[in-house]
Amino acid sequence: MVVIAALVVAALVLVASVLGLLWRTTTGRARRVRGPVVRPEDLGTDALGARATLLQLSTPMCTQCPPTARLLGAEAALRPGVVHLEVDLSERIALADRFQVLQTPTTLLLDADGRVRGRIGGRPRPETLARELDLLLESPA
């Protein structure tokens, strides 16, 4: 029984490590998509960014959301016409369903028309975010 117990313990550590590595390689990466158009009223706001919007989907129970908000806010502040909006999904559940959010934070990159052009699950990698945002600004349509 002791041998089996040792094997179970080793297997658990192995499985948890693989899960963690999988998560680490996928989180913070950007996917380029061509999604639906988000309107300001969907978010309870007046207007989106004139050139682009970083739409951060958060919940109050999310350790990575505040640092993500600081990163997105800083990147938006560097670029005229780019706005960072943070939405609490616990107050707008329909948004979570509509975009099938399974991870917080999830950041949607919206173009000038409010169309979803990119998606980042988890805390974005700063260089990934800057690259995707600049690409979006260079190819508006």
Next chain:
Amino acid sequence: MTASVATRPTSVDPRAPRFGAAITAVVLLVDVFLGVAGATVAAVVLLAAVTALFGWGAFAGIRRHPYGVLFRRFVRPRLAPPAELEDAAAPTFAQLVGFVVTVVGLVVALSGVPLAAPIAAGVAFVAAFLNAVFDFCLGCELYLLLVRAGLLGRRR
């Protein structure tokens, strides 16, 4: 321009919950070993202790958790100040998730299925390990799923 989610309440050094999760992960792994190796009583008693500690963190708040006190007393003085603080709500919720998992294992084990103790310990271990090693917050994702299931938050 930044529009923020509601004001963030009490903050903790993000390394404190991870330090606690590391201790918890090791203890849970020992518990799995005991349970599978046939030391049933020891496994159940140890799981009860872990459950009590999860309950402490969940109901008294993560800042009052004994591992948090250990961290502030012995670990933090040796480290550089944290780059940023994090909201105490998420790690406190994570303690509640751990409490629910271990209390279910404990109840099932005590009602005659001793293997439930190492199974619950194994599940809780994976969460604690991912938190400690990878800074992954399982409770955060569970919270989102509960919101989407309509059990938390406000539907609009």
